[in-house]
Ligand SMILES: Nc1ncnc2c1ncn2[C@@H]1O[C@H](COP(=O)(O)OP(=O)(O)OP(=O)(O)O)[C@@H](O)[C@H]1O
Ligand SMILES: [Cu+]
């Protein structure tokens with residue numbers, strides 16, 4: 001049954017990732033021969049009760065912490081999803097406001113022993129981070145200065161001629177205690193705090209390992225010292241330097257980590273820097289310069305040539321050309337007249353204009369981009385959950401191995417030697433600490449998606465970066481994706497004197513690229529437009545309207561057949577035009593064919609290269625279009641694409657992708673139109689052209705700013721580079737541990753060497769991630 005009714009698109013996207021291969025999107029499309037009415041507000045309103053809550057979370061030390069917060073909060077009522085990121089120290093939650101309040105969530109996290117507050121502005125955060133860094137640095141220096149004399153005493157233990165004379169005072173247990181205690185309890189207090197928090201919630205993080213390790217050597221040394229006071233002549237075996245150096249090195253590691261981390265978040269700062277800092281506001285007839293934060297929607301702003309457009313808005317006076325390349329990728333400046341929309345951060349080239357601010361801050365185009373990038377950087381790739389799982393079992397396992405080491409030394413290897421047993425087990429504890437594992441994925445994802453954003457590839461989440469490198473089938477949409485989407489009318493044949501006027505009038509109400517071509521042509525030819533009623537867009541087929549009491553339809557031959565319009569006598573002419581790669585629009589008035597009009601679009605530069613690049617990688621390339629077979633084939637042949645699906649209706653596009661997925665293929669769909677939205681949502685990876693419709697962008701997993709096809713192959717390369725980087729990070733994170741544990745258990749490693757290895761494993765992971773910045 002085909003009912004004429006508006007059909008709506010339902011979209012549900014979650015922030016958190018699901019395992020690769022599973023689409024986390026639902027896209028219901030009831031098909032019919034009817035008009036499509038897509039209401040943006042409706043999509044938003046559906047989720048009005050739900051709120052995305054962004055928090056700054058403080059005090060997490062390793063991925064065991066993130067795992068615990070996620071686990072506990074997931075159990076709370078009203079929390080739909082939660083994603084805590086160690087690298088950015090943030091949490092993104094989806095909550096149902098009626099059920100749970102922001103305060104409930106914050107209290108819960110605080111109860112777990114972490115600091116939590118609603119995400120502050122980037123500037124506040126920077127300040128807080130800088131302060132923390134300063135304090136951390138201070139602690140490190142104190143601890144390093146106190147450790148040096150202790151370290152010096154170790155030189156006295158060097159074998160044979162290497163031994164260095166050590167002043168007796170440094171060997172005094174009391175002096176050593178005085179040097180070591182501040183390190184243990186002041187500089188090292190953060191580890192005690194962390195360990196206490198962790199243990200009081202029945203879990204163990206890396207702080208626990210550090211605390212057990214350092215406290216054991218400290219306490220043992222204290223006992224030895226006491227003994228030497230009680231029994232004259234007793235030679236105490238002091239290990240103060242072990243705990244001191246360990247803490248110093250771990251603090252150094254943290255310091256280096258913090259510094260490297262701040263470099264990974266530069267992409268956002270870079271984006272925010274695009275924004276204008278000041279705006280000239282017009283108050284009556286006087287003009288005043290104010291800072292950008294002071295601009296409100298509705299303000300009238302003056303923008304002179306050479307200045308940046310301060311916020312999103314609408315031109316109300318003047319005419320100018322604006323360079324929008326940073327947002328749209330379009331290198332030719334766009335002409336803007338009163339009534340035209342302008343985008344914040346773009347550059348006014350020609351002359352002064354007045355504009356009315358419409359969207360500011362988070363609502364603006366740039367604000368949304370920043371938000372997307374932030375979310376992507378804070379989200380998790382499926383592979384990270386794997387890392388989180390490993391590290392959450394790691395700590396107890398390691399504690400077990402350390403205990404085993406202690407017992408086997410004490411009872412089997414060197415019976416009765418508490419000291420040897422203790423040192424070996426401490427070393428095991430320290431070297432096995434999996435702190436770098438928690439950083440392996442998020443730092444790569446962060447640098448990688450930041451790099452993408454800089455180049456014009458906006459990933460909506462880390463999971464897409466990961467899935468993308470598994471893609472083996474890529475499907476391109478034609479119009480607007482492979483072609484410029486700026487078609488021009490080339491041929492025209494009319495059989496009714498009102499045909500052109502009616503056609504231009506109906507197409508005026510359509511967003512379709514073909515419609516724009518017709519409207520543009522109409523303006524050029526100075527065609528009069530008529531009043532239109534009952535306008536309906538039939539997605540994938542054409543448009544319908546009533547003009548001066550006449551039923552006018554324009555679109556594909558499918559639409560004509562559907563309305564029983566006879567077009568067969570013009571079929572030959574149409575096919576002739578189509579073989580040249582042109583798209584033919586049929587016009588019918590009151591059920592009679594009134595004209596055919598041919599429209600041609602140019603293939604984007606770089607299209608051929610992308611296709612051959614993907615094919616080289618062993619990826620299957622296909623094309624899927626709503627257009628007729630002939631023009632589709634003509635273009636496909638030109639590009640070297642063998643598989644073409646033509647005359648596909650929007651719902652069928654998604655169907656086709658579902659089928660391919662069913663065959664076990666991992667599919668990426670690249671499109672721009674409303675007709676592509678369901679397919680973009682269905683594909684494993686949906687890629688939208690930034691020049692395309694909002695609906696497509698919303699449905700997709702990543703957006704190519706400006707619609708540059710080179711960026712498509714770049715996005716694929718980036719995902720491969722990031723995943724390679726993640727694997728390298730896993731290696732660096734685990735290499736020291738796996739190699740170190742047996743050596744440490746055998747008692748062949750000094751505890752401080754283990755401490756250094758642990759610190760450098762974190763540092764090498766972050767350094768490796770930063771290499772992605774050089775990706776080109
Ligand atoms: N506004 C319109 N005016 C005239 N014809 C239209 C209109 N919208 C759709 N059509 C007809 O329907 C066909 C399918 O449209 P659809 O939007 O699904 O795909 P397309 O834009 O041609 O190609 P692609 O799927 O590659 O983007 C078009 O080729 C055209 O013949
Ligand atoms: Cu560690």
Ligand SMILES: [Mg+2]
Pocket residue numbers: 477478479480481671672673676
């Ligand atoms: Mg298209």
